[in-house]
Amino acid sequence: MANVTLSVCTTCRRTAGGAPCEEEPRPGARMLAALEAHALPEGVTLRPVECLSACSRGCSIALSGGARRWSYVYGDLDPDAHVDAILTGVTAYAATSDGLVPWRARPEVFRKQSVARIPPQE
Amino acid sequence: MANVTLSVCTTCRRTAGGAPCEEEPRPGARMLAALEAHALPEGVTLRPVECLSACSRGCSIALSGGARRWSYVYGDLDPDAHVDAILTGVTAYAATSDGLVPWRARPEVFRKQSVARIPPQE
Numbered sequence: 001m002a003n004v005t006l007s008v009c010t011t012c013r014r015t016a017g018g019a020p021c022e023e024e025p026r027p028g029a030r031m032l033a034a035l036e037a038h039a040l041p042e043g044v045t046l047r048p049v050e051c052l053s054a055c056s057r058g059c060s061i062a063l064s065g066g067a068r069r070w071s072y073v074y075g076d077l078d079p080d081a082h083v084d085a086i087l088t089g090v091t092a093y094a095a096t097s098d099g100l101v102p103w104r105a106r107p108e109v110f111r112k113q114s115v116a117r118i119p120p121q122e
Numbered sequence: 123m124a125n126v127t128l129s130v131c132t133t134c135r136r137t138a139g140g141a142p143c144e145e146e147p148r149p150g151a152r153m154l155a156a157l158e159a160h161a162l163p164e165g166v167t168l169r170p171v172e173c174l175s176a177c178s179r180g181c182s183i184a185l186s187g188g189a190r191r192w193s194y195v196y197g198d199l200d201p202d203a204h205v206d207a208i209l210t211g212v213t214a215y216a217a218t219s220d221g222l223v224p225w226r227a228r229p230e231v232f233r234k235q236s237v238a239r240i241p242p243q244e
Contacts, residue, residue: 007241053194053239062240067189072175073238116195116238117175118184119129 004065004094006040006086007049008032012058017076031059031079038083041091054115063090067122069099073115085109126187126216128162128208129171130154134180139198153181153201160205163213176237185212189244191221195237207231 012028013020021027032048040046054060057075064071072093077086085107092101098120103111134150135142143149154170162168176182179197186193194215199208207229214223220242225233 005241005243047241049241051239053236057238060238062238064240064243066243071193071240073195073240075238114175116179116182116184116197117173118186118193118195118240119127119169119171121127121186121188 004041004044004063004069004090005047006035006044006090007047007052007062007064008035009050009052009054009058009060010048011050012055012060014056014058016059016078016081017057027059027079031061031077031083034079034083035086038087040087041094044090044094057113057115060115061086063093063099065093065099068097068120069093070120071099071118072110073117074110074113075115076113077109082109126163126166126185126191126212127169128157128166128212129169129174129184129186130157131172131174131176131180131182132170133172134177134182136178136180138181138200138203139179149181149201153183153199153205156201156205157208160209162209163216166212166216179235179237182237183208185215185221187215187221190219190242191215192242193221193240194232195239196232196235197237198235199231204231 015027059077060075137149181199182197211232
């Protein structure tokens with residue numbers, strides 16, 4: 001399974017869907033740092049990205065994993081509150097072959113804060 | 123270039139970000155039918171999808187094109203107003219190798235109504 005990429009928008013200026021802020025480092029950069037401070041599941045690579053084009057839904061992340069998995073974008077995330085849930089969700093995603101995690105096995109932030117999903121390329 | 127997939131959410135209940143409606147066929151199904159009625163650019167395949175998980179931003183579509191292209195999701199689309207713009211945008215996307223169409227070459231609905239984008243898998 002695995003070979004999964006967890007993309008993190010480092011330019012997000014919002015936290016949990018709030019108003020854009022001028023703080024530095026930006027919430028997106030803080031999200032990346034918070035995730036870097038944790039061990040990732042085997043086969044999962046963290047990738048900083050400048051803008052996932054979900055600016056009104058920051059902080060935002062994307063999960064992708066090859067041509068046979070659905071890709072997902074999640075938003076309204078908070079680097080101070082949601083890192084454990086993100087890691088739980090990525091672990092479940094990485095354990096699938098198609099990216100489809102059963103609804104009940106998804107952390108609440110993944111169930112409620114999906115921005116979009118894209119079908120597999122194959 | 124090409125080998126691009128234009129995924130269309132057929133279950134979207136909204137048009138152009140409005141209130142969800144009960145009309146049948148659903149706006150998403152009408153979007154699919156409207157696109158099917160047009161010739162697509164060479165190398166572009168239309169794919170109906172049940173839910174792109176962008177329900178509050180319907181009608182929604184996604185563009186993807188192999189492991190080396192960025193993928194994009196667009197929303198707040200109207201099957202009666204935006205088909206020509208979508209075809210223009212898909213044509214430009216299909217002509218790239220990485221999915222990155224210069225800003226000025228994107229139709230206005232693609233500039234203003236991006237829901238999210240996901241980086242290439244390679």
